[in-house]
Amino acid sequence: MQDPLNKNALIFGGASGIGWAAAQTMMEHGAKVTIADVHRSSECNDAARYIDCDVCKAEQVCAAVRYATERDPLDWLVYSTGIQRYGSVVDTSVEEYDLVQSINARGAFLACRAAIPRMPKGGAIVLVSSVQALACQESVAAYAASKGTLEALTRAMAVDHAKDNIRVNAVLPGTVDTPMVRSSARRFGGADGLEQTLQQWGESHPLGRVGHADEIANLIAFLLSDKASFITGASYRADGGLLAQLAVRL
Numbered sequence: 150m151q152d153p154l155n156k157n158a159l160i161f162g163g164a165s166g167i168g169w170a171a172a173q174t175m176m177e178h179g180a181k182v183t184i185a186d187v188h189r190s191s192e193c194n195d196a197a198r199y200i201d202c203d204v205c206k207a208e209q210v211c212a213a214v215r216y217a218t219e220r221d222p223l224d225w226l227v228y229s230t231g232i233q234r235y236g237s238v239v240d241t242s243v244e245e246y247d248l249v250q251s252i253n254a255r256g257a258f259l260a261c262r263a264a265i266p267r268m269p270k271g272g273a274i275v276l277v278s279s280v281q282a283l284a285c286q287e288s289v290a291a292y293a294a295s296k297g298t299l300e301a302l303t304r305a306m307a308v309d310h311a312k313d314n315i316r317v318n319a320v321l322p323g324t325v326d327t328p329m330v331r332s333s334a335r336r337f338g339g340a341d342g343l344e345q346t347l348q349q350w351g352e353s354h355p356l357g358r359v360g361h362a363d364e365i366a367n368l369i370a371f372l373l374s375d376k377a378s379f380i381t382g383a384s385y386r387a388d389g390g391l392l393a394q395l396a397v398r399l
C-alpha cells in the first residue's frame with residue numbers, strides 16, 4: 150500500500166481478530182486509526198484511538214463516526230464486527246436472528262449511513278463478509294443470512310456512491326484464526342481439542358490450514374488503497390481455495 154500517509158480510518162470491530170489485524174496494517178502504513186468496539190482489547194490499548202460502541206445502537210454508531218471525524222474527513226471505513234450463532238431457521242429464536250443481523254449487517258448499514266456523508270471523493274469502504282454468504286455449512290442460518298446481506302449492501306452502496314468516487318468492496322474470508330472462530334472450535338472440539346479442531350477445519354481448505362488475520366488485513370488494505378482505484382462493488386474471497394473445491398473425491 151503506497152497511499153499518501155495520514156489517511157483517516159475508522160474500524161468497527163477493530164479491537165480483535167481481523168479488525169485488529171486491519172488496524173495494525175493501516176497504522177503500519179501511516180493511517181490514523183480509530184477503533185470502535187464494545188470492548189477494548191489489551192493489545193489495542195495504546196496503539197489507536199478507541200471509542201466504545203455497541204453497533205446495535207444507532208446513536209453510538211453515529212457518535213463513533215463523529216469522534217473519528219472530529220478533525221478530518223474519513224478516508225477509510227472498515228466494518229469487521231461479527232458474531233456467529235449456530236442453528237437452522239427452525240431452531241434459531243427470533244431474538245437470536247435479530248441479534249446476529251443487528252451486529253453483523255444492520256450495524257454496517259448504520260456505520261455507512263453515518264460515514265458516507267463525511268467521506269471525501271476517493272474514500273473507500275470494506276465490509277468483512279464471509280464465504281458463508283456464497284456457500285455454507287450446516288446450522289448457520291442466521292450468520293449466513295447476515296453475511297449475504299453485507300454482500301448485497303456492498304453492491305448497492307457501490308452503485309449509489311460511485312458518482313462521488315467512493316468505492317465499496319467486500320472481503321469473504323474462509324476459516325481464519327480469530328477469537329470468534331476459536332470460540333466455535335472450543336464449542337465443537339472441547340477445550341482440549343481446540344488446536345486439533347482448528348487444524349481439522351484448516352484441512353478442509355485446499356491450502357491445508359486456516360488463515361491468519363493479517364492475510365485478510367492485507368487484502369483489506371489493498372482494497373482501501375488507491376491501487377484498487379478501479380475496483381468497486383466487488384467481493385474478494387480469501388479462503389485458502391475453500392470455495393474453489395467440490396466435495397467430490399476421485
Ligand code: BMA
Pocket residue numbers: 233278279280281286322323324325330333350
Ligand atoms: C467463517 C466462519 C467460520 C467458518 C468459515 C468457513 O465466516 O463462519 O466459522 O469456518 O466461515 O466456513
